[in-house]
Amino acid sequence: MMINSTIHSFKLPPYLHATTPAEVTRNQRSDVRLLTLHGDSGAWDHHTFEDIIDLLQPNDLLILNTSRTIPSSLRTVDGGEIRLSRKIDEQVWEVLILEKRLNESTTLYFDDGISASIVGPGMAPELTLIEFSIGGEGLMHFFYNHGQPITYEYIDTPWQLSHYQTVYSHQPGSVEMNSAGRAFSHKMLKQLKDKGVQISYVCLHTGLSYYENNRWPDPLRHFEWFSVGADTVEHIYKTKKGGHRVVAVGTTVVRALESAHDPKAGLQPQEGLTNVYIDKDTTLKVVDGLITGFHEPEASHLDMLCAFVQEKKLIEAYQAAINEQYLWHEFGDLNLIWKQTYA
Template structure:
């Protein structure tokens, strides 16, 4: 399946954010915010703290509590292994960077930890491997020897903490849920003082890129999610009072829409989702979306067209390029209000 937004714009290399903003400007909330209104078609430019002015008392902001784990490992012969999705306590789908290996082969890591190649992963680019250890012991091994995945636009290694949101609590994402990165506890407290409510879901992200210009097909790239009863109750209360639901990140949209069905509405849910959202999708839960800026090949752009018309979105992205907004996990943010 091809993303309908592929090659819709060219991203200048100087707009790839390579350094955490707090290293440059002292605070992680010192980024910019572009607001795109799907009803008025207006595009406005602000600093990120304008989010306080943008939200109203009793708006409900939904955050993803998934915590990034160090997902890049090196074998003893310096082959990079990138974790993609946990299958069970000792089995993972992984990307073996730069090569494929046959079933039955063995990967050797530090401390005599081994992994046997079982079969092809859930998609051809991935490989399913079984580690010789599992559970918390394996997670500890990842933290001891792994590093955050570093794509080519990152020119220096940054600490794992740079790839966390301040509110993350449940380890499991192999890449950062970057839409919430700019929030500080100070800013969240200001929102709560205004009367904005906070709710939580969890979705563990898989790899967003498979190398060699291969991008995941979201219809075959399952991710684990959980929407708890407390959050469902918060959303139902907000809906009944005509208050707005704002998702912090495309992961939140995907989790909430996966927990909805036409017969029962939004229900507490947990499991795997391969929900693909595009311009044909009627978004049931979310009124607004806070997200980063996405590359032309990313399926996230298809999800954004469920909120606003594709031409409007791409026009806004051209404005963002002209205004020198920064892309990726250390970059600027975009608040999109859904067209009604």
């Protein structure tokens, strides 16, 4: 994984791992905190997430990821766990096989008589290609009937799949939740529209963000499917021409939009696979602001944040969030970062 030593310079206390959805503990999913960070000055401010209605201006453009989380943790008949990572075709998936003994097999067996053949290595050394005995809608139904949401060690309760969805997602395909938009409620989105904030959409199906046992994806070998439509492209050009801001909800949206930007032709409608890696040396061409969660020291998402704000300022803001006991991960608090201007 490509990382910078500065990004490792904070430690996350275990008690800041969010383990419970906000709507369970505080009745509504929007009841989380928001740290705003200004890329130029490095100054930060503390807010509630619902303050986003005041922080965004009329004709700012908020871009959401419509990808919906699928239940991507499967159990074999003998109890082994398989985690979906990326769809290759209607029957073939790239997966993470957690038990070494299963990697030594040639066929995996699941409930309902479904099986999968191991057909080769995946794009990353930790991943494996498997071909299921069924495909298409039948295979998707099998996932929904027998799969569970992927959870990591800090989650100790088996939350329902609905807790791993955003209210606006409608295209099944992500193996993990696009959690930056989780706190938006239908009411908040309507309030933003009533204020004059514009909303547009992209789709990016997320792959696995962690391979267990302290193994993280190499961003350049981490391919994800995305789509940026013509309406969104037109909306962005109109926003930019009017001198307003484009705000991405999630690192997935940044990756999709910057992947669709051609150095010569500019932003174009596009769909396909991307392995675009964004870090401190990247000049962002499309996005002006980013709403995102708080990320662990090892996560490559932090590399992307350094395209918005200098590493030192980012880590100082993260330390402030730790001091104020902001919560991390998919059920945690959020961060709004305004991009630094470039000379």
